[in-house]
Amino acid sequence: MLTAFAILTDGLVYAAYLFMVAIGLTLIFGVMRILNVAHGSFYAFGAYGAATAVGIYTTLGLPDAMGFLLMVAAAMAVGVVLGLILERGLLRFAYGKDEVIVVLVTYAVFLMLEDVIVLIWGPGSYGAYQPMIAAGNTEVGDLVLSNYDIGLVLIAAALAALATWSLHFTRYGRILTAVIFDREIAAAFGINVTVVYTVTFIIGAALGALGGAVMAPKIAVTLGIGVEVIVLAFAVVAIGGMGSIEGALVGALIVGLCRAAAVHLVPQIELFVIYGVMALVLILRPHGLFVRAQPRKI
């Protein structure tokens, strides 16, 4: 019984992590049809930014709660700036080209940003653990849960709710939905697709950085954290369907729970779980779980 509860909580925490990492990616893909490999860089920059912010506020001795907000704000600012520079400075020259070419542009950018991180922050690792330790823990029988983890799940849920609500109920959200559905027709209706692209990319970058920032207190912020995250994000987005927020949520939940179950019950398959789930979903629903079948254009 305790194991089942542990699987549930662990699954939710991991799903929260996956969702926050994947939401920016799926948004960018949905609107711009760009599979942004540099999303891993946004995550990494967010984490490093948060670590720096935590370092600053610790030396200044500010209260913990404000420190957390400062951390998140700093990371998102980093994400916004980076996203703006990339989109305006580089990506817009690549828009007309083949989808694969654009992916490779983002891959090149990712490689370069990895070294930029070394140039700015050096090769050492940073800790930003103060918020996590300060949050304390809760005991449930034999199991001890970290309050920070619980907070992460709540943040992810709030993010999902916010994203879904804005897409369906705000004017700008509906514009985005239109562009996701069919770019050409949206442009024909007078929507300024270029501006939409820039704004979307910046939002996606900020979300990626946010993912990095909230994870930073749990992990050691060091070189290479962007690489691991990319494949996970891709897998979740592929499972959920490209461009679908609900898909990213469901995909994250499925992978999170399967992985938690694997670790507790069958640890040998833990390495394969995410790829196995992805392969299985793609076999059954070739376009992911939540994407409408597109009519064939002859």
Place this chain on the structure above:
Amino acid sequence: MSHPAKCTKVALAALAAAALAPIAVAQAQAPAAPAPATVKLGIVSFLTGPAASPFGIPGRNAAEIVIETLNAGKAPAPFNTVGFGGAKVEAKYVDEAGAVANVVTEYRNLVQRDQVDAVVGYVSSGSCLAVTPVAEELKKLTVFYDCGTPRIFEEKPRSYVFRFSPHATMDNVAAARYLIAKKKGLTSFSGINQNYAWGQDSWRDFLGAMTVLAPKVTADKILFPKLFAGEYGAEISTLLTSKSQALHSSFFDGDLESFIFQEQARGLDKRMTMILTAGETVLYRLRDKLPDGTIIGARGSSGALARDTDIAKWFKTIYTDRYNTPPTYPAYQMAQSLLGLKLGYEKAAKAGAKPTSEEIAAGLKGISFTGPAGEVKMALGDGHQGITETAYGTSKFNKQKNTPELVDIMRFPAECVNPPAGVEAEAWVKDGMKGAKCN
């Protein structure tokens, strides 16, 4: 419309030749042959990527400061001749990052293009295993400083490859001995190791040693999360549901730090004593965040567990003065490797001319010497693999001095935790560690 593929191939070959020829000529002429009295070393370690900060960069830093000091002739005896036997040492630093193909290509470049006299380096066991046959093929003296697999000298006899640092079996056998000696009331232990060769080998050796030394104690949760996973929530939950009193881990640096932060938030260390075979790498970084009572290893009497000898003090001083942080065990391993190589070189260079790789190899085979990390005896692998004593300690943060300290240190003689000559490490542990000479 299109030419036959044959013409294409000829065109490509011509282009390839044309492209290669100028590069070849330029490269062959560009590096002037080193001035007669210099020794050129290739130093390879991780300069980028997650293994850079804990292993690659301390190794590189140690190489830099040791070579500088040697060239100035300021090292303590018996290392006080300038450079190697009077010839100044010149180092070329190469990044170990990339696939094995890249590592092998870069090794060949060092030997054939840059014409180094010897290569010292390599953190990853995969790199060491791949480079060994190439070193033997190219007949170039190579010293591995950090990689831990015992396979290198057990698979085949080697002529040109040496390793002064002991292999990883020692770490886990000693860990088992320390745990049994110090932890009373032990009935069950668990393990969390990264799911790759290093983690798998570490766990196998630890489990094997525990089975031999304390057969009544059982292993409960055996976890192998992905390397660089970073997020261990599920694993920590699993461990919280276990009744074990001790937890073995060969995690290092980033993964280790993440694990300790996450488990501390959930109080795991209050239930289980952690034994960290590579824990010394985080001692100075985590400081008071490392829970008191954690058992720490340094892969030898190295780093924070080094004996207080003059030569250890010398190394610690020059490293700390230059880099503002005390050296961790990978730095000690590099220092030992360079100093050992120096001795072998000088032994072979009696005539005053530069010794060949074969002569240096003959000079290194089976030697013993004492470096910052203690006494090294090249006792295994037909005189090519070193053994040293090792030590484990328990962490305690000294609040008055504001430094992390290791207390309750136990030292294990080399012959206690290393297999005897001619016996494979894995088989030795499985068969009950016969021939171990503990005091």
Place this chain on the structure above:
Amino acid sequence: MAAVAGALAPDWIVSLATIAFANALAVLGLVVMWRAGLISFGQALYYCVGAYAVALTGRWAGITDAFILVLLGGVASWLIAAIVGFLLARYREIFFAMLSLALSMILYGGLVKTESLGSTDGFSISTPTFAGYAPHSAAMLQLSLYWLTLLVCFLAALGVGAYFRSVAGSLAAPIRDNEIRVEFLGASVTRLIHVKVMIAGLLAGIGGALAALAIGHVDPNMAYWTTSGGFVFVTVLAGSSSVAAAFIGSLLFESLRSAAFDLMPGLWQITLGSVLLVTIMFLPEGLGSILVRLRRRSSAKPS
């Protein structure tokens, strides 16, 4: 001519070129698929299968003959591609890429878990022989491997060129443009793509086998997605218009990477990334477009 260049060039260039040409075979396979609009992020699967086939045959059956080993590597990967192709041929675009990536990562996971094969450390391959000839010096060994690789690449180039000129090969561009019309022409798109997957798999497997012999070591990293990423990188550099471009592009990439390591040890990723960006921006059709332009100019000259 390349063979002669190899004999004259310094050893380190020869081994670099051998690995580059072996990898170029995997790139050639990607070009075959890219002409039909498909990019696979999982060629490392076949590359690794070919490499491990060579290594395991050597270990279990003691065979050292390079010709046999390469053939076995190719057959093994071709079989895998044939089986996997039934699944993959149903997908397009990003899903094709992701599914192929998933499959190669599953192989990676399996190999990492297999301690008897050394897990992530991998294991070494014994020195190859060549139809009875056992090279006795390091230089001759390198040259023999280089010449073998050149021979295989030459045959592959001939084969692929012939395929491109065949009906099946010429249908690649139409498939990319509009599959449904190709179906109306009477050709089975699924079968055509299946064949392309098999060709690409075979090429990547042979490339992996040759690379394994050249490096002397195999490890699970050969199945990791970054290995596939490297092949895709070179494919973009090379472009899809010319067979020769795959080989030249691969050689240039290896040289560039090696130069970046040499000159900027901590910052080689920026160097590579910038080169890729510049190529994409200014040479969207890859190096192949330069070659095609040159050829057209030379064939347009009045003779």
